[in-house]
Amino acid sequence: MKDNFQISDIETLERLYGKPAEASIKKEIAYVHPHYQRFIEASPFAVIATSGPEGLDVSPRGDQIGFVQVENEKTLLLPDRRGNNRIDSLRNIISDPRVAVIFFVPGIGETLRVNGKAEILIDPALLHRFSVDGKVPRSVLRIHVESVFFQCSRAVMRSRLWEADQHIDRSALPSLGTILSDLTMGELDGKQYDKELPDRLKTTMY
Known part of the structure; x- marks a missing residue:
């Protein structure tokens, strides 16, 4: 039986939410503007979403500030560091290259969203560019940018994400x-x- 309180068509959805503000449309562009590049270069943490035959995946990526390099206004390079070897995101990219990435900057409310298509590279020279303490990543994602836009700070402000009094002890x-x-x-x-x-985390960080 259909739920009368379920929205199942775009027209009803748009009537409920109304039209987006002009700025919400104008902020989206098809390349990495220098202003957007500064957000990426200041970010030590990002989340990447992928899809594939076995379903969806969203996975955190974190490293030193600026770990994602802007190769040019249409291309990002993201090193894939050591993890649990499930490689869910990479499996998805093999079959469906579409990715969505959101960048966070500690202390900053706004985030940056990038959509595009990714490929998995293992060129030794490229891996060496991302070497840390003599250790290279297993692979590097080259993301071909299709759209970029900032997300306003409401979600971060509501969550009080960066406020110390929101932090809880790990033992909780x-x-x-x-x-x-x-x-x-x-x-x-x-x-x-x-x-x-x-000790395992310390010795296998890279």
């Missing part, structure tokens, strides 16, 4: 070891996982 949430132990009915040793995790 279950540890990763506890989660793994419970999910696997004790098959994985959660206490051992938690014990080894701090």
Whole structure:
């Protein structure tokens, strides 16, 4: 039975929300403007969304400030550092190159959104450009930019994301070891996982 309170057509949706402000349209461009480049170069953290045959994926990417390089106004380079080797995002890109990336800058309310198509590169010279402490990334994403625009600060302001009094102690949430132990009915040793995790993160950062 159809839910009378469900919106299922664009016309109804547009009537509910009304027309976007002119600035919301004008801010979107098809290249990386120098102003937008400054946001990217100041960002140590981004989230990338992909889609593929097995579904959607959204994955965090973080590194030193400016870890994503603006190769030119139509191209970004994003190194893929060590992780859990699930490579969900990369699997998706192989079959569907479309990506959406949102960049965060600590202390700044506005974020920057980039949509485009990505390819996975393993050229040794390119990998070397992103070397940290002599360690290169497994691959680099070359993102061909199709649209770029800023997102206003309302979401960050409402969440008070950067405000210290919003931060909670890690002990307030279950540890990763506890989660793994419970999910696997004790098959994985959660206490051992938690014990080894701090050193593992330090030694496998890059």
